Amino acid sequence: xxxxxxxxxxxxxxxxxxxxxxxxxxxxxxxxxxxxxxxxxxxxxxxxxxxxxxxxxxxxxxxxxxxxxxxxxxxxxxxxxxxxxxxxxxxxxxxxxxxxxxxxxxxxxxxxxxxxxxxxxxxxxxxxxxxxxxxxxxxxxxxxxxxxxxxxxxxxxxx
Amino acid sequence: xxxxxxxxxxxxxxxxxxxxxxxxxxxxxxxxxxxxxxxxxxxxxxxxxxxxxxxxxxxxxxxxxxxxxxxxxxxxxxxxxxxxxxxxxxxxxxxxxxxxxxxxxxxxxxxxxxxxxxxxxxxxxxxxxxxxxxxxxxxxxxxxxxxxxxxxxxxxxxx
Numbered sequence: 001x002x003x004x005x006x007x008x009x010x011x012x013x014x015x016x017x018x019x020x021x022x023x024x025x026x027x028x029x030x031x032x033x034x035x036x037x038x039x040x041x042x043x044x045x046x047x048x049x050x051x052x053x054x055x056x057x058x059x060x061x062x063x064x065x066x067x068x069x070x071x072x073x074x075x076x077x078x079x080x081x082x083x084x085x086x087x088x089x090x091x092x093x094x095x096x097x098x099x100x101x102x103x104x105x106x107x108x109x110x111x112x113x114x115x116x117x118x119x120x121x122x123x124x125x126x127x128x129x130x131x132x133x134x135x136x137x138x139x140x141x142x143x144x145x146x147x148x149x150x151x152x153x154x155x156x157x158x159x
Numbered sequence: 160x161x162x163x164x165x166x167x168x169x170x171x172x173x174x175x176x177x178x179x180x181x182x183x184x185x186x187x188x189x190x191x192x193x194x195x196x197x198x199x200x201x202x203x204x205x206x207x208x209x210x211x212x213x214x215x216x217x218x219x220x221x222x223x224x225x226x227x228x229x230x231x232x233x234x235x236x237x238x239x240x241x242x243x244x245x246x247x248x249x250x251x252x253x254x255x256x257x258x259x260x261x262x263x264x265x266x267x268x269x270x271x272x273x274x275x276x277x278x279x280x281x282x283x284x285x286x287x288x289x290x291x292x293x294x295x296x297x298x299x300x301x302x303x304x305x306x307x308x309x310x311x312x313x314x315x316x317x318x
Contacts, residue, residue, distance in 0.1 A: 001165065001166055001279060002163055002164075002165060003163070003164045003165070003166070003218050003279065003281070004161055004162070004163055005161075005162045005164070005250040005252075006160065006161060006162070006249070006250070007160055007162070008249050008250065041227065041241075041249060043227035043228060043239060044227035044228075044239045044240040044241045044242075044249070045239050045241055045242070046228065046238060046239030046242060047238040047239050047242035047243075047299060047300050048239060048241055048242040048299070049299070050242075050297065050298070050299025050300055050302075051242065051296075051297060051298060051299040052293075052295075052296045052297040052298075053293045053296045055254060057216070057250075057252055057254070059162050068200065068202040068203035069202060069203070069205065079205060079206040080202065080203045080204050080205030080206050080207060081203040082200075082203045082204055082207055082282075082283040082284065082285075083203075083204070083205060083206035083207040083209075083210065083285050084206075084284075084285070085284055085285070085287065085290065089282060090165070090167050090200060090203070090282070091164040091165070091167065091216075091281045091282050093164075093216055093252070093281060093282050095214060095216070095254070095284065096290075097290070097291060097293055099293075120160060120162065122162070122250045122252060123241075123248060123249070123250050123252050124241040125241065125243075125244055125254065126241075126242050126243070126244070126298065126299060126301070127293060127296055127298075128244065128298055128301060129293070129296055129298065131244065131255075131256070132256060132291060132292075133291075133292050133293075134211075134212045134256055134286060134288070134292075136211075137210075137211045137212045137286055137288055138209065138210060138211040139209075139210060139211075139285065139286075139287055139288065140206060140207070140208070140209025140210040140285060141206050141209055142285070142287060143209075
């Protein structure tokens with residue numbers, strides 16, 4: 001079964017290469033960019049400006065292949081790809097929660113961006129706390145990895 | 160630009176028809192189901208069992224068409240589709256956070272399911288609080304709609 005999607009727009013981002021793009025932690029915070037939505041979809045943006053955050057689903061176009069075991073940025077052990085947020089996945093769909101700073105015509109001004117310049121956008125959803133937040137969740141291997149990182153390097157400490 | 164994806168598995172759910180399927184609020188809580196992952200992807204499930212919650216991205220196969228303005232379940236006014244979580248979207252990708260209860264071989268036992276039986280699964284990601292939670296977010300039209308609903312009907316009160 002083949003599923004076909006068509007981009008509804010594109011991300012404009014300060015990140016041009018995979019190297020140096022934030023790994024969806026505190027480093028991504030405040031990086032600014034835009035989503036340019038194709039004209040034919042503008043009507044679908046109505047009522048979005050009341051939301052402070054958006055869920056962006058994008059096609060990670062730079063991910064041309066995948067492995068089922070990957071070495072995550074935050075770890076030193078191979079992990080199953082579905083237990084990571086690594087971009088190279090069987091269906092390379094990226095999910096990020098970004099801050100919505102404003103909308104002008106077909107341009108969404110956003111913050112906390114961790115997508116590459118030119119990333120095709122598949123869907124925009126409002127971020128809704130009662131759908132998307134889970135209190136008291138456990139984060140598997142990431143919990144240990146985070147502790148390690150905090151010892152070696154303070155950059156994630158404030159998260 | 161056409162983007163092609165192939166399902167990595169399928170959702171088994173108690174919800175057979177669109178009518179009666181929860182709308183991703185408290186009613187979805189505790190509904191049980193499974194994700195059956197195709198054999199060729201099983202290796203990618205390693206290390207997932209330490210996470211209490213998963214992000215499921217699915218192809219909403221029952222959504223065959225879309226409008227840019229939709230009447231959300233929780234409202235009485237037409238809203239831009241990208242300001243709603245309605246299933247009929249230009250690229251009908253469903254996003255749900257589900258509880259992971261256990262993994263046996265290629266079967267993930269999950270709770271809090273709001274997908275239809277037979278929904279193709281595109282991606283499984285670990286739910287990670289520091290990536291996916293946003294404190295102090297604003298929820299636009301949904302804030303007013305929720306108040307209305309609480310007056311008319313107590314079912315969302317406990318959320």
